[in-house]
Amino acid sequence: MIRHISYVLDECLETRTPRVACLLLFHGVLFGRRPETAGNRKREKGINMYQLNTHASFDSAHFLAGYEGKCRNLHGHRWKLSVTIQKEKVEEQGQTRGMVVDFGELKDKVKEIADEFDHALIMEKDTLKTKTIEALREEDFRIIEVKFRPTAENFARYFYDRIKQDGYDVSYVEVYETPNNCAIYGE
Numbered sequence: 001m002i003r004h005i006s007y008v009l010d011e012c013l014e015t016r017t018p019r020v021a022c023l024l025l026f027h028g029v030l031f032g033r034r035p036e037t038a039g040n041r042k043r044e045k046g047i048n049m050y051q052l053n054t055h056a057s058f059d060s061a062h063f064l065a066g067y068e069g070k071c072r073n074l075h076g077h078r079w080k081l082s083v084t085i086q087k088e089k090v091e092e093q094g095q096t097r098g099m100v101v102d103f104g105e106l107k108d109k110v111k112e113i114a115d116e117f118d119h120a121l122i123m124e125k126d127t128l129k130t131k132t133i134e135a136l137r138e139e140d141f142r143i144i145e146v147k148f149r150p151t152a153e154n155f156a157r158y159f160y161d162r163i164k165q166d167g168y169d170v171s172y173v174e175v176y177e178t179p180n181n182c183a184i185y186g187e
Helices: 002-015 019-030 103-117 130-138 152-165
Strands: 050-062 075-087 120-124 143-146 170-178 181-186
Touching: 050 103, 075 103, 075 152, 103 152, 130 143, 152 170, 152 181
Parallel strands: 050 120, 120 143
Antiparallel strands: 050 075, 075 170, 170 181
């Protein structure tokens, strides 16, 4: 493991890898992954990447069914979704010459996804009684049922997959529940 940590440190310093990506690499090594696959991007030594980052926020409520703590109760967050994409080269022709992508398009895509969850109760499917859900809907509450436990970690993976499906080369996604706490997902 020491050899792998040394490799990651050299790689981060040599390529000027962003701090978050280095943390992902170290995290991967500490949990048994080889450095070549530990980080947010499988990169050959010496290949530089452009990275763009944008973010959007949404307010919503959730709860964690089956959790033995405060978060089992209904509570809310101002979630922040931060998306970093990457590309080896900038566009060479056309309107986006000199750009990785049009920032406006990326920003709009991230905001569109965040807005889908804004001012809603997000809950894991089948965690409330049918009568409870019906009563909330009768009161015009906006409920979004997801197939996963609505944790920051699962949201990071969910948003990563959604943005990747739209054709972006996603480096990693950060999801903040609070200004000080976030979950990061990258491949």
